[in-house]
Amino acid sequence: xxxxxxxxxxxxxxxxxxxxxxxxxxxxxxxxxxxxxxxxxxxxxxxxxxxxxxxxxxxxxxxxxxxxxxxxxxxxxxxxxxxxxxxxxxxxxxxxxxxxxxxxxxxxxxxxxxxxxxxxxxxxxxxxxxxxxxxxxxxxxxxxxxxxxxxxxxxxxxxxxxxxxxxxxxxxxxxxxxxxxxxxxxxxxxxxxx
Numbered sequence: 383x384x385x386x387x388x389x390x391x392x393x394x395x396x397x398x399x400x401x402x403x404x405x406x407x408x409x410x411x412x413x414x415x416x417x418x419x420x421x422x423x424x425x426x427x428x429x430x431x432x433x434x435x436x437x438x439x440x441x442x443x444x445x446x447x448x449x450x451x452x453x454x455x456x457x458x459x460x461x462x463x464x465x466x467x468x469x470x471x472x473x474x475x476x477x478x479x480x481x482x483x484x485x486x487x488x489x490x491x492x493x494x495x496x497x498x499x500x501x502x503x504x505x506x507x508x509x510x511x512x513x514x515x516x517x518x519x520x521x522x523x524x525x526x527x528x529x530x531x532x533x534x535x536x537x538x539x540x541x542x543x544x545x546x547x548x549x550x551x552x553x554x555x556x557x558x559x560x561x562x563x564x565x566x567x568x569x570x571x572x573x574x575x576x
Contacts, residue, residue, distance in 0.1 A: 413542070415526075416444040417519035419550045447522060449513045461486050462511050465501055475502050497521050519548040 452458045464486050468478045479490055479498070490498060500516045523546035533539035 413545055415523070415544065415546045417447060417523045417546055417548045418444060419447045419449055419517070419519040419548075421514075421552050422448040422450055445519075445522070447519050449518070451518050452513065452516055453511065457489055461489050462501060466505050466509060466511070469504055478502055494521065494524060514550075514552060517548070517550070519550065523548055 448454075453462065461482075464482055465478055468481055473481055479487070479502075482490055490501070493501070496517065497520075500512075503512045503515055506512055527544050527546060530539055530541075530544045
C-alpha cells in the first residue's frame with residue numbers, strides 16, 4: 383500500500399487540471415471573489431501550479447489558498463505552538479486563552495471567534511495543527527472585506543462592492559481517474575523503486 387502523500391503525487395496532474403478548470407470557470411463570474419482552500423501543508427503544489435497558469439489583472443476571480451498558510455505566518459505559527467504546548471501540559475481548552483503570553487493573547491483576541499475555536503482543537507497525533515479544520519479562507523475573506531470597508535469609508539477605494547464565496551476542496555479532486563501523465567509517472571516511479 384502506498385503512503386498517502388506518495389500516492390497524492392500520482393494524481394497531481396489530474397488534481398491540478400480540476401483546480402485549474404474550476405479556477406477558469408469561476409473566474410468568468412464578474413462579481414465574486416472565490417476564496418478556495420486546497421490541501422497542502424506548506425505551499426500547496428496545486429495552488430502553485432494554478433498560480434503559474436493565471437494572469438492576475440482583474441477585480442474579481444479566484445484566490446487559491448494552501449491549507450498550511452496559517453503555519454507559514456510566523457505569528458500564527460508561534461500562537462499555534464504555544465496553544466499546543468498548553469495542550470501537552472494538560473491545560474483544559476476553556477483555560478488555554480487565559481494562560482497565553484501577552485502577545486499571543488493579543489493576537490488570539492484579534493482573531494474572529496470561529497478561528498479561535500478552531501485553533502483550540504487538539505493537535506493531530508503527530509503534534510501538528512488540524513489544518514483541515516482551520517477555515518483560513520473565511521479568515522482571509524473577512525480581513526479583506528474589513529479592509530475594503532475601511533477604505534470605502536476613507537474614500538481611498540472607489541471599486542465595486544466586495545463579495546466573497548469560500549470553499550474548501552480537500553479530497554474532492556481525488557475521486558477522478560488519473561490522467562495519462564499520472565499513470566506514466568506512477569509507472570516510472572514504481573520501476574525506479576523496484
